[in-house]
Amino acid sequence: MSTETLGHNSVDPRSNGLFGVYVHWPFCAAKCPYCDFNSHVHRGEFDEPAYVEAYSRELAHFARQTEGRVVQSIFFGGGTPSLMDPRSVAGIIDAIAQHWTIDPKAEITLEANPTSVEANRFRGYRSAGVNRVSLGVQSLREGPLAELGRRHTVDEAIAAVRLAQSIFPRSSFDLIYTRPKQTLADWEDELTDALWLAEPGHLSLYQLTIEMGTRYYDLFKAGKLKMPDEDTSADFYELTQELTQKAGLPAYEISNHARPGQESRHNLIYWRYGEYVGVGPGAHGRLLINNQRHATATEKMPFDWHKKVLARGHGLVTDDILTWEEEGDEMLVMGLRLREGIDPRRFHRIAGRAISDRQIAELKAIGFVETLPNGFIRVTDKGWPVLDAVVADLAA
Amino acid sequence: MSVPLDHIRNFSIVAHIDHGKSTLADRLIQTTGGLDLREMKEQVLDSMDIERERGITIKAQTVRLTYKAQNGETYILNLIDTPGHVDFAYEVSRSMSAVEGSLLVVDASQGVEAQTLANVYHALDANHEIVPVLNKVDLPAADIPRVKQQIEDVIGLDASDALEISAKTGIGIDTVLEAIVHRLPAPKGDINAPLKALLVDSWYDTYLGVVVLIRVVDGTIRKGQKVRMMASGATYELDRVGVFTPKLVTVDNLGPGEIGMFTASIKQVADTNVGDTITDDRKPTEHALPGFRPAQPVVFCGLFPVDASDFEELREAMGKLRLNDASFSYEMETSAALGFGFRCGFLGLLHLEIIQERLSREFDLDLIATAPSVVYEIELTSGETMHLHNPADMPDVVKIEEIREPWIKATILTPDEYLGSILKLCQDRRGIQRNMTYVGNRAMIEYDLPLNEVVFDFYDRLKSISAGYASFDYTLSDYRPGDLVKLSILVNAEPVDALSMLVHRNAAESRGRQMCEKLKELIPPHLFVIPIQAAIGGKIIARETIRALRKDVTAKCYGGDATRKRKLLEAQKRGKKRMRQFGSVEIPQEAFIQALKMGDE
Numbered sequence A: 001m002s003t004e005t006l007g008h009n010s011v012d013p014r015s016n017g018l019f020g021v022y023v024h025w026p027f028c029a030a031k032c033p034y035c036d037f038n039s040h041v042h043r044g045e046f047d048e049p050a051y052v053e054a055y056s057r058e059l060a061h062f063a064r065q066t067e068g069r070v071v072q073s074i075f076f077g078g079g080t081p082s083l084m085d086p087r088s089v090a091g092i093i094d095a096i097a098q099h100w101t102i103d104p105k106a107e108i109t110l111e112a113n114p115t116s117v118e119a120n121r122f123r124g125y126r127s128a129g130v131n132r133v134s135l136g137v138q139s140l141r142e143g144p145l146a147e148l149g150r151r152h153t154v155d156e157a158i159a160a161v162r163l164a165q166s167i168f169p170r171s172s173f174d175l176i177y178t179r180p181k182q183t184l185a186d187w188e189d190e191l192t193d194a195l196w197l198a199e200p201g202h203l204s205l206y207q208l209t210i211e212m213g214t215r216y217y218d219l220f221k222a223g224k225l226k227m228p229d230e231d232t233s234a235d236f237y238e239l240t241q242e243l244t245q246k247a248g249l250p251a252y253e254i255s256n257h258a259r260p261g262q263e264s265r266h267n268l269i270y271w272r273y274g275e276y277v278g279v280g281p282g283a284h285g286r287l288l289i290n291n292q293r294h295a296t297a298t299e300k301m302p303f304d305w306h307k308k309v310l311a312r313g314h315g316l317v318t319d320d321i322l323t324w325e326e327e328g329d330e331m332l333v334m335g336l337r338l339r340e341g342i343d344p345r346r347f348h349r350i351a352g353r354a355i356s357d358r359q360i361a362e363l364k365a366i367g368f369v370e371t372l373p374n375g376f377i378r379v380t381d382k383g384w385p386v387l388d389a390v391v392a393d394l395a396a
Numbered sequence B: 001m002s003v004p005l006d007h008i009r010n011f012s013i014v015a016h017i018d019h020g021k022s023t024l025a026d027r028l029i030q031t032t033g034g035l036d037l038r039e040m041k042e043q044v045l046d047s048m049d050i051e052r053e054r055g056i057t058i059k060a061q062t063v064r065l066t067y068k069a070q071n072g073e074t075y076i077l078n079l080i081d082t083p084g085h086v087d088f089a090y091e092v093s094r095s096m097s098a099v100e101g102s103l104l105v106v107d108a109s110q111g112v113e114a115q116t117l118a119n120v121y122h123a124l125d126a127n128h129e130i131v132p133v134l135n136k137v138d139l140p141a142a143d144i145p146r147v148k149q150q151i152e153d154v155i156g157l158d159a160s161d162a163l164e165i166s167a168k169t170g171i172g173i174d175t176v177l178e179a180i181v182h183r184l185p186a187p188k189g190d191i192n193a194p195l196k197a198l199l200v201d202s203w204y205d206t207y208l209g210v211v212v213l214i215r216v217v218d219g220t221i222r223k224g225q226k227v228r229m230m231a232s233g234a235t236y237e238l239d240r241v242g243v244f245t246p247k248l249v250t251v252d253n254l255g256p257g258e259i260g261m262f263t264a265s266i267k268q269v270a271d272t273n274v275g276d277t278i279t280d281d282r283k284p285t286e287h288a289l290p291g292f293r294p295a296q297p298v299v300f301c302g303l304f305p306v307d308a309s310d311f312e313e314l315r316e317a318m319g320k321l322r323l324n325d326a327s328f329s330y331e332m333e334t335s336a337a338l339g340f341g342f343r344c345g346f347l348g349l350l351h352l353e354i355i356q357e358r359l360s361r362e363f364d365l366d367l368i369a370t371a372p373s374v375v376y377e378i379e380l381t382s383g384e385t386m387h388l389h390n391p392a393d394m395p396d397v398v399k400i401e402e403i404r405e406p407w408i409k410a411t412i413l414t415p416d417e418y419l420g421s422i423l424k425l426c427q428d429r430r431g432i433q434r435n436m437t438y439v440g441n442r443a444m445i446e447y448d449l450p451l452n453e454v455v456f457d458f459y460d461r462l463k464s465i466s467a468g469y470a471s472f473d474y475t476l477s478d479y480r481p482g483d484l485v486k487l488s489i490l491v492n493a494e495p496v497d498a499l500s501m502l503v504h505r506n507a508a509e510s511r512g513r514q515m516c517e518k519l520k521e522l523i524p525p526h527l528f529v530i531p532i533q534a535a536i537g538g539k540i541i542a543r544e545t546i547r548a549l550r551k552d553v554t555a556k557c558y559g560g561d562a563t564r565k566r567k568l569l570e571a572q573k574r575g576k577k578r579m580r581q582f583g584s585v586e587i588p589q590e591a592f593i594q595a596l597k598m599g600d601e
Helices: A048-065 A086-099 A122-128 A142-147 A154-167 A184-197 A215-221 A230-246 A265-271 A302-312 A324-335 A344-351 A357-365 A384-395 B021-031 B049-054 B086-097 B114-125 B144-155 B173-183 B308-324 B349-362 B416-428 B451-465 B505-522 B562-577 B589-597
Strands: A019-025 A070-078 A101-112 A132-138 A170-177 A202-207 A251-253 A256-258 A275-279 A284-289 A292-298 A316-321 A369-371 A377-379 B008-015 B061-068 B074-081 B101-107 B129-135 B196-205 B209-218 B226-229 B235-237 B240-244 B248-250 B259-263 B277-280 B299-305 B329-335 B339-346 B367-369 B376-380 B385-388 B400-415 B432-439 B442-450 B471-481 B484-491 B501-504 B530-536 B539-546 B579-582 B585-588
Touching (some): A048 A302, A070 A086, A086 A122, A142 A154, A170 A184, A184 A202, A230 A384, A265 A324, A357 A384, B008 B114, B021 B061, B021 B074, B021 B129, B086 B114, B114 B144, B114 B471, B129 B144, B129 B173, B299 B308, B299 B349, B367 B589, B400 B416, B400 B451, B416 B451, B442 B451, B484 B505, B501 B505, B579 B589
Parallel strands (some): B101 B129
Antiparallel strands (some): A202 A256, A251 A256, B061 B074, B196 B277, B400 B442
């Protein structure tokens, strides 16, 4: 894991000194059948500069509440941020730089689709300041790509990955596995290809889950989508751990693999339960104001969000102060996804309670949890595939 | 204002559920003008929601009708609506002894049912004059000659002058009223003798307090009088005497043969015993009326709140229910599995269901009920005899000389096509056949059965194997020695007390296996393998294994949306609160409820 110290934020146990900015760009060229993220396909006229202006105004609002922080990471997620004009990306990064200090070593990530059209903008993004891309490849096989509703071919994807690797200091791509009809052997082949392509370093490997409100959900409910059972799903997961480990890209999080040092710093801010601003339609944030953790969320519908920002400077629809119990729950839910685990002393300070010794002892006895030499508690290899159940026990 | 005895007729209506008892009662009330149409709620007499929904009567109720007969005379007709279920057999017998005659209502398309029979016997025991009434004669499926023949063959009543009516459309209602006047006897009694009245039933009314339903036998009862309950010895001064028309109308007094109510600042229904004799405190009668006995619970089960923090609410609710239902008993119980709750006694299974339903409906409580158990008599080697209400209290086998269990006499009426499966069911439940007769294409079977085989799910099974056509009734008969063992269920090697039960040795293995199989379905996989075992003493007789959870992890987190993950975790935590912890195993409430409901599938 990265030991490099980032930024200069005071190391408050509540934030761990971590601070990042998430920018949600909700627009897509088309909606994928498995995706339940806040994404919208806009039709007709679209005034991108007007939206960029709204992002700047919303950033200004959050900056007033988090004055003096050093930004360690910026993440453009979506939706499809690679539909943005590079000038818009530059504009938003400039706005961030106006309000906060951006750490010179900050990670600035942009999620991109590997179509040839979008790859043409990579150099523009790099000039705007982006230093890492995360590509939504999803599969390295033609049939599944079409089924997943992706608008690129395998060749295009490979070309985009290669191009990104040549332009950006760091890059990553996503794959979706445990798909309907996929066999273990299929996945072994595909993942082997991916590991070869992923040099030098980061892969996000997500098992397909059926989410409410997606087309896959309707198909699944109608019995038209055969999903692998629990045992098969466990086999896929184990195989994935084995292959990535062997290739030198072990999991540092449930679904994320990296060569040491190549971890996504932005996502680590979430998982280490740091502080982050979320701007744009349907973005989430966690802000520490007056020693209280605020959970923020903005209006999901882009048009309404835009209207709100123009009217009052932000698109917030939720701004809740979390209770200690809620903070503790979030820290566990996020932190135990990490290989490094969580610091029980920090948990105690944040949640105002200790994790139950009895629960830890029981889970240790059956080999699902371990304590590391640095005092951190983590879920073992054996416990990872059933993480949600383990977390529920620890949180109870 | 006592009415002359020869102008009073007291009667009840005997019928099977759905054969039209309540509809007929409504029609009689309406025809004699007891209520105008506007006031007629459907089926006035069954006033509790549960009563109306299930079409059963739990509390006896009365209505006093004023009828101008065709001979020009005006008569007072008192109808007692009696509980119609075997659980309330004693209450039925007391209600029956308060009147002189019965209308036997039989559905002209369905014929005689087991329950009809049991209630007819109560009526015959009370020396009633019985007028057979065929209802629903307007239905296409009505078969009047066949049903008349059946009444004669099965019950032994002359049905040649049975009335043919339709309570729903009103056909023949006038003939019913005339038959009540001319075919039923007038009550007897001595107005000058000391007061002697039968306590028919009582209930708690929010406005009036405890309302006592009575039948005056001798003497008069009036407001302000000081009366004595002969069995309990308690005395009360009456604040109100009245009759139901069915609206409550207060009167100055009630004389011999009359049926009515009084209130007397009585705190709880438990202070009034059905069947007790009420007399004048200063001038008491010498002999109490015969037939009194205190209420005796027959079936027991534990009731526990699903949410342990509802315990106090449950205690309060039980107290309130008990105010109105003295036949239901409860005492505190602690279970390792279910925490704090109550061991409750009931008159029977229906009574149990009603109480459970009222607790959840009227008090909004979620409950877990343990397996119903009967009362066992255990003779210990020390020579002592104990009554066992709860399998958890079973003494060590070496201390037991003999276990005796209650048996019943069951009567089942069924179309003959289901006879085979019903006989098999009775055999499987250790039944001993006593009698079998045919009436047309219907068979009447009499069996001796152990009550513990019946409380389990006998009635549901009977209904399902006969497509709902078989009817069933029973009376408790005696205690007999039985080869009974305590079946324990162990989850992850820990015994779960709430699931233990007494069963016959021969049935233990199959019951144990079913229980294990069912629990395997009901307990969700944990992080480790969970053995589920059934045991008698230390001997394991059945085993199932719940495999360990292999995969349960959210693949993707949406940006920094920790809220969504937290909500899922909170839901999991709430779910855990609704589980019962057994060592390291969590058993959902649902598992207790379902496992105990288990049938013979």
